[in-house]
Amino acid sequence: MGVPAVALAGLLRLAHGCTNLIVTPGASADGSVIFSYTADSGDLYGTLGHYPAGKHQPGETRAIWNWDTGKYLGAIDEAPYTYNVIGNLNEHGLAIGETTFGGNETLGGGEGIMDYGSLIWVTLQRCKTAREAILMFDELVSKYGYVSDGESFTIADTSEVWVMELIGKGRFEKGAVWVAIRIPDGHVSGHANQARIQKFPLRDAENCVYSSDVISFAVKVGLWDSQRPEEEFSFADCYDPISFTGARLSDARVWSFLSSAAADPGFGKTYEEYVLGHNVTASARMPLSIPAGSKISALDLMSHMRNHYEGTVLDSRHDVGAGASGSPFRVRPLVWKAGGSSYVHEREVGTPQAGWNFVAQLRPRLPRAMAGLLWFAPDDATFSVHAPFHGGTTRVPHGYADGTGDALHFSQESAFWAFNSVANFLYPRPGGEAWVQLAGDVLFNASAETDSVDVFIGHSWSAGRWEKFLAVCLFFNLDLAVRWSLGTCLVAAAILLARAREGMTGLGGSPLALPCLVYLPITVFFVVFFCGQHLRGQRSTSVWLDKLCIHQTNMDLKAEQIAALPVFVARSSRMLVLWDETYFERLWCNLELATFARHGGAEKVELLPLWLAPWLLASILSDLLSVTILEVLVHVFPNWSVGPDAIMDIARSVLGHNPALLKFVAWFVIWMISSIVYLPASIPSFFSFRMKLRNHQLLLDQMADFDVRKAKCTVPSDRNAIEQQVKELFKEDHRPMSWLPPEGVDEGEVSVNNRLSQLWLDPLDSFNAYVRGALRENVIRQIGKEPGSVLDPEKHGVHPTRAPNTD
Structure with a gap:
C-alpha cells in the first residue's frame, strides 16, 4: 500500500x-x-x-x-x-x-x-x-x-x-x-x-x-x-x-x-x-x-x-x-x-x-x-x-x-x-x-x-516407617478397600442364596458361609488396602514427600532449597500430615504446615494420626479372630447346641418354675459363654483402643498448647531461615489486639515500648493461633472431640483478649 x-x-x-x-x-x-x-x-x-x-x-x-x-x-x-x-x-x-x-x-x-x-x-x-x-x-x-x-x-x-x-x-x-x-x-x-x-x-x-x-x-x-x-x-x-x-x-x-x-x-x-x-x-x-x-x-x-x-x-x-x-x-x-x-x-x-x-x-x-x-x-x-x-x-x-x-x-x-x-x-x-x-x-x-501436586505428605522422620506406610495406605486406599470388600460380600451372599434355593435349609447350614461371607471379603479388603493405588485408573495421584528434595550436605544449596520448599507445598491440592508425638516438635514440619496453612487452608489439611491405621486393622483382626474361635468350637462340638430354650430347660430342672428368673439365668449363661469365646480377641483390641484414646488426647493437647518457638531443629543454623519463612507467610496477620498488662502488674508500671510491642501479634504467634484454633477445630471435625472431656479454651491458657507475652 x-x-x-x-x-x-x-x-x-x-x-x-x-x-x-x-x-x-x-x-x-x-x-x-x-x-x-x-x-x-x-x-x-x-x-x-x-x-x-x-x-x-x-x-x-x-x-x-x-x-x-x-x-x-x-x-x-x-x-x-x-x-x-x-x-x-x-x-x-x-x-x-x-x-x-x-x-x-x-x-x-x-x-x-x-x-x-x-x-x-x-x-x-x-x-x-x-x-x-x-x-x-x-x-x-x-x-x-x-x-x-x-x-x-x-x-x-x-x-x-x-x-x-x-x-x-x-x-x-x-x-x-x-x-x-x-x-x-x-x-x-x-x-x-x-x-x-x-x-x-x-x-x-x-x-x-x-x-x-x-x-x-x-x-x-x-x-x-x-x-x-x-x-x-x-x-x-x-x-x-x-x-x-x-x-x-x-x-x-x-x-x-x-x-x-x-x-x-x-x-x-x-x-x-x-x-x-x-x-x-x-x-x-x-x-x-x-x-x-x-x-x-x-x-x-x-x-x-x-x-x-x-x-x-x-x-x-x-x-x-x-x-x-x-x-x-x-x-x-x-x-x-x-x-x-x-x-x-x-x-x-x-x-x-x-x-x-x-x-x-x-x-x-x-x-x-x-x-x-x-x-x-x-x-x-x-x-x-x-x-x-x-x-x-x-x-x-x-x-x-x-x-x-x-x-x-x-x-x-x-x-x-x-x-x-x-x-x-x-x-x-x-x-x-x-x-x-x-x-x-x-x-x-x-x-x-x-507444577502441581495432588498430595503433599508431611511427617516426622523419627516416626516408624511401618506406621507411616500403614497410614498412607489408609489415606489413599481405605475407601476403595471398603467398597471392594462389601461388593465381594454381596456377590458371595447372592451365590449362597442361589445355592440355598437348590436344597439347603439356609446359609448357616452351608460350609461355605463363613469363608464366603467373612474370610473372602476381609482378604479382598486387605489386598486392596495395601495395593489399591494400582486400581485407580490411568492417572495416578502425584505425591510429594516433605523435605526429601532438600540437599543435606551442600549448605549453600540447602539454604536455597529451604527457601524454595514452600513452592512445592503451596502447589499441592491437599496436605496429609502423618502425626506422631514428635510431629509438632519438628521445626521443618511446622514450616511445611505453615506454608500450606497460608495457601491451602485448614479444610484441606488432613491430619492422620499414626495410631489410627493400627487401631483400625487390629479391631478388624480381633473381630475376625472371635468369629474364627466360634467357628472352631462349632466344628469341634458339632452336636453342641446352645440357645435360650436349651438353657431354660436345664435351669428349670434346677431352679423350678420361675419364668422371670429362668429367662435371666438363661441369657446370663449365654453371655458368659460368648464372653469366654470373645475374651482372647478382646485383649489386643482393648490395648489398641486404650492407645487410641491416649494418643487422641495427646494430639489435641499438643495442638492446644502449640508454640512454634519450642520446635526443635537438628541443624541450629537452619532455625533462622525456617522461622523467617514462617514469619513471611503470616506477617499479614499482624492484627492489633486489645492490650492488658501481665497478671499482677499495674498498667502504669509497664513501659510504653513494651506495651506497644504487645499491641501487635507477632507472625509466629499468628501461626500459633492458627494451629490452636482453625486447624485444631478441623482435626476435631475429622477424628472427634477430646475423649471424656468438653473443650474449654481456658483450660489451655488461651485468652482471646490478652496479647501474647513477647518477652
Whole structure:
C-alpha cells in the first residue's frame, strides 16, 4: 500500500518496536494476570538477565548504563535491600514490559540519568506491587531525570495490571509526565509502539494516577489549550498524536489480539478502517481495553504472539511480497519503493527481528517465590518454545545466560542461536511453525503437570516407617478397600442364596458361609488396602514427600532449597500430615504446615494420626479372630447346641418354675459363654483402643498448647531461615489486639515500648493461633472431640483478649 510521506518519520519508532498483549485475572483461564512482551530489534541478542537479591550499605550507589546504547549515564543511590530479578520478573511476582511510542520530537533527548530500561530493572529490584512500581517510576524520573523517548509500560502483579505511559520533558525541564490506568478486571488490552491512553479520569485515584503536571506541562510547551476543560485532555492525542504508521504498523497488532478475544464479535470489523490507515482521526481509535469474550490461558497468549494477521484484511500471505509459497515473513525495511511510490510491509506480532519474547503469568495465592512465572524464549516468537522460570530463580541455565555466545558469534551452547537457526531454516518452508507450536504445547502441558501436586505428605522422620506406610495406605486406599470388600460380600451372599434355593435349609447350614461371607471379603479388603493405588485408573495421584528434595550436605544449596520448599507445598491440592508425638516438635514440619496453612487452608489439611491405621486393622483382626474361635468350637462340638430354650430347660430342672428368673439365668449363661469365646480377641483390641484414646488426647493437647518457638531443629543454623519463612507467610496477620498488662502488674508500671510491642501479634504467634484454633477445630471435625472431656479454651491458657507475652 502507498504510504503518506508525512508518515515516514513515524517509522523510526519501529526500529526498536515491541508488542505487549494483556489479560486481566477475570479474563484469564486460571485467574492469573497474564501479559506478553516481545522485544523486537535486530540489534538484540536474546538472553535471560539476572539480578540477585542483596543488602546494601548506606551511601552505596548504583551505576546506570543506557540499556540501548551501553553509554554510562551516571549513578544513583542504592536501596538498602534489592529483590531477586529474573528477566522482567522479580521474586514478589511483579513484572514489567514496555513498548516505545516515541512521541513529540521536542520532548526527546532530555538530560538525566534514567533511561527506560534502567527504570524497569531498578524498579523491579525495589518494589513488590504494581502500585509501588508506578510511584517508584515517578520518584526516579523526578529525582534523576529521564533521557529516553516516550514509553508505554505494562506494570503487573498477581492481582492487577496497569498501563502507564510516560514521556520526558526534553530540554524544557528535568523529569517526565505520565499517566497510569488500571485495566478493569475481565478486560483485555495491549500496546504496540503507539500511545494508547486518551482521556482519563481525573478523580479516580483507585483506578487512575498521573503526574501532577501532566496537563500544565502540555500547556506550558504549547501542546494543549489552557482554555479547554481538563476533562477533555487526552494524553495520547497531546503527546503522541495518531498517524498512519501509528494505526497501520502499531495499533493494528493490538487490534488483531483484541479482535480474537473480544466479547463483541463485530469488534474487528468496527475498527478495520482505522487499522488500515484509512481513518486515523482521534475519534476513530480503539478503546484502551475491552471485555473478553472467553477465558484466555498463557498458552493462548503464546499462540497469539505468533500472529501474522491470518484471516484478516491485513493477512500478508496474500500480498505482493508473499511469493508463490504465501509466506507471511518479510525482510526489513518495512518501507520500500516502486514506480516512485512508497509501500509498506505489514508489521506483525511475530517478527524475525525479535531478540526475545516472554509471557508473564502472575498467579495469586502462591508463595512469592513462585507466584510469578516467566515463560521465556529467545528470537522470533513464531519459532520459539517458551521455558518457565519462577521469580525466585537464583541461577540462569547456561544456554540462556548472559555471556553464552553473542549476536555476532555463533555458539552451539546458546539457546538464542538454536532457535535462530531453526527459524532461519523454516522461514522459506511454509507450515514449519506448526511443528514448533506443537513442541511448545507439549512442554507447556508437561510443565502444568509438574507444577502441581495432588498430595503433599508431611511427617516426622523419627516416626516408624511401618506406621507411616500403614497410614498412607489408609489415606489413599481405605475407601476403595471398603467398597471392594462389601461388593465381594454381596456377590458371595447372592451365590449362597442361589445355592440355598437348590436344597439347603439356609446359609448357616452351608460350609461355605463363613469363608464366603467373612474370610473372602476381609482378604479382598486387605489386598486392596495395601495395593489399591494400582486400581485407580490411568492417572495416578502425584505425591510429594516433605523435605526429601532438600540437599543435606551442600549448605549453600540447602539454604536455597529451604527457601524454595514452600513452592512445592503451596502447589499441592491437599496436605496429609502423618502425626506422631514428635510431629509438632519438628521445626521443618511446622514450616511445611505453615506454608500450606497460608495457601491451602485448614479444610484441606488432613491430619492422620499414626495410631489410627493400627487401631483400625487390629479391631478388624480381633473381630475376625472371635468369629474364627466360634467357628472352631462349632466344628469341634458339632452336636453342641446352645440357645435360650436349651438353657431354660436345664435351669428349670434346677431352679423350678420361675419364668422371670429362668429367662435371666438363661441369657446370663449365654453371655458368659460368648464372653469366654470373645475374651482372647478382646485383649489386643482393648490395648489398641486404650492407645487410641491416649494418643487422641495427646494430639489435641499438643495442638492446644502449640508454640512454634519450642520446635526443635537438628541443624541450629537452619532455625533462622525456617522461622523467617514462617514469619513471611503470616506477617499479614499482624492484627492489633486489645492490650492488658501481665497478671499482677499495674498498667502504669509497664513501659510504653513494651506495651506497644504487645499491641501487635507477632507472625509466629499468628501461626500459633492458627494451629490452636482453625486447624485444631478441623482435626476435631475429622477424628472427634477430646475423649471424656468438653473443650474449654481456658483450660489451655488461651485468652482471646490478652496479647501474647513477647518477652
